[in-house]
Every structure is written in structure tokens, then in C-alpha cells.
Amino acid sequence: QSALTQPRSVSGSPGQSVTISCTGTSSDVGGYNYVSWYQQHPGKAPKLMIYDVSKRPSGVPDRFSGSKSGNTASLTISGLQAEDEADYYCCSYAGSYVFGTGTKVTVL
Amino acid sequence: QITLKESGPTLVKPTQTLTLTCTFSGFSLSTSGVGVGWIRQPPGKALEWLALIYWNDDKRYSPSLKSRLTITKDTSKNQVVLTMTNMDPVDTATYYCAHEGILYYFDYWGQGTLVTVSS
Numbered sequence: 001q002s003a004l005t006q007p008r009s010v011s012g013s014p015g016q017s018v019t020i021s022c023t024g025t026s027s028d029v030g031g032y033n034y035v036s037w038y039q040q041h042p043g044k045a046p047k048l049m050i051y052d053v054s055k056r057p058s059g060v061p062d063r064f065s066g067s068k069s070g071n072t073a074s075l076t077i078s079g080l081q082a083e084d085e086a087d088y089y090c091c092s093y094a095g096s097y098v099f100g101t102g103t104k105v106t107v108l
Numbered sequence: 109q110i111t112l113k114e115s116g117p118t119l120v121k122p123t124q125t126l127t128l129t130c131t132f133s134g135f136s137l138s139t140s141g142v143g144v145g146w147i148r149q150p151p152g153k154a155l156e157w158l159a160l161i162y163w164n165d166d167k168r169y170s171p172s173l174k175s176r177l178t179i180t181k182d183t184s185k186n187q188v189v190l191t192m193t194n195m196d197p198v199d200t201a202t203y204y205c206a207h208e209g210i211l212y213y214f215d216y217w218g219q220g221t222l223v224t225v226s227s
Binding site for chain 1 (some may be wrong): 211
């Protein structure tokens with residue numbers, strides 16, 4: 001099972017929106033609605049931001065949203081804030097888990 | 109409140125076996141639907157899922173590492189143990205344990221423990 005493909009980095013100014021893509025196959029991302037997204041600040045453990053493609057856990061701001069089309073899932077951060085600068089990982093379950101390659105979000 | 113904490117050696121030699129323990133609180137691994145997984149992250153690199161064990165002792169392993177991994181649980185101690193054989197310097201990483209949510213995501217994570225493989 002190969003890692004899901006994410007862009008290495010994305011950036012945006014405060015207040016703007018950024019979208020991170022996560023591309024897999026019909027055997028993982030495309031075959032199940034079990035895509036989750038994690039935020040990781042340097043030296044910290046990952047934090048769950050989105051699960052089941054588009055659901056937000058309690059406490060996660062509604063400017064974080066998730067979607068999926070075919071074999072590609074996406075995480076959108078609207079109204080970008082300084083504290084959103086972090087690494088983001090997608091993850092898909094298909095009998096076993098596979099994580100994405102990770103995306104560094106930079107707030108300009 | 110769910111918490112998890114990893115423990116084990118910080119340094120292992122090549123070819124040795126690594127044993128890591130995840131001690132948790134706030135939930136029971138005897139409750140239907142509950143799972144605990146292990147994920148690792150080499151320095152500066154991406155997350156990699158390793159293994160997961162469920163309340164009913166069902167076990168899942170990363171296909172690429174399956175031959176080297178064993179995951180077990182001790183429900184009475186609220187612990188999950190991961191062993192990885194034949195350690196190599198490329199296995200140097202921070203190892204995390206995590207609580208699996210209702211369906212296929214990790215909602216609570218430990219702080220992680222850095223394991224270095226070096227002679």
C-alpha cells in the first residue's frame with residue numbers, strides 16, 4: 001500500500017483560503033468514506049481535524065472543512081490564521097491505514 | 109478524559125528487538141468497538157501506520173512491516189505492547205500510540221517517544 005500523495009507545501013496570507021489535496025486510489029480514498037486529516041505543529045503529536053471525509057470533531061473551528069471527489073480528498077482552511085501554520089496529513093482506511101506524504105502550510 | 113503515553117527504550121542497537129508500551133486511561137480495551145494503534149514518524153518525514161489491536165483481540169498490521177511486528181494487549185493493566193524485530197537505523201523515529209475512534213480515525217494520541225537505532 002503506497003502513501004497517499006499530497007503537495008509538499010501550500011501557502012496563503014491571513015484571511016485567505018488554502019486547499020490541500022490527497023490523492024489515492026479506488027482501493028483506499030476512492031473506495032471508502034474513511035478519510036481523516038491531522039494537524040501537526042513542530043514537536044507535537046498529530047491532532048485530528050476531520051474524520052469520515054467531512055466531519056469535524058468537537059472543538060475544531062468550522063473554517064476547516066473536508067471533501068472528496070473520486071480518488072482525491074481535500075482539506076480546505078478558510079480564513080487562514082497564523083496558528084494554522086503546521087504540517088497536515090491525510091489518512092485513509094481500507095482494511096488497513098495509509099497516511100499521506102504530508103503538506104506544510106505556511107501563513108505568509 | 110482519554111490519555112495515552114508511550115514508554116520504552118530511547119536507544120536500541122541494530123538487529124535488536126524493540127518493545128514499546130502504551131499505557132492509557134479514560135477508556136477500556138474490553139469495551140466493544142475500541143481499538144489502539146501505533147504510528148511512527150522518522151525525523152522530518154511523514155507519519156506511517158504500523159499496527160492496531162481491537163477490544164476483541166483482532167489485530168491489523170502494516171503489510172510492509174507485518175513480518176516484524178507483534179501487537180498485544182493487557183486489558184487489566186490498560187496497556188498495549190508493540191514489538192518490532194530486527195531493528196535497523198531506518199527505524200529511527202518517534203513512535204506514537206493512539207486511540208481509534210468509532211470508525212477508522214485516531215482521535216486521541218500519546219505524546220510520542222523517540223527511538224534511535226544506532227550501534
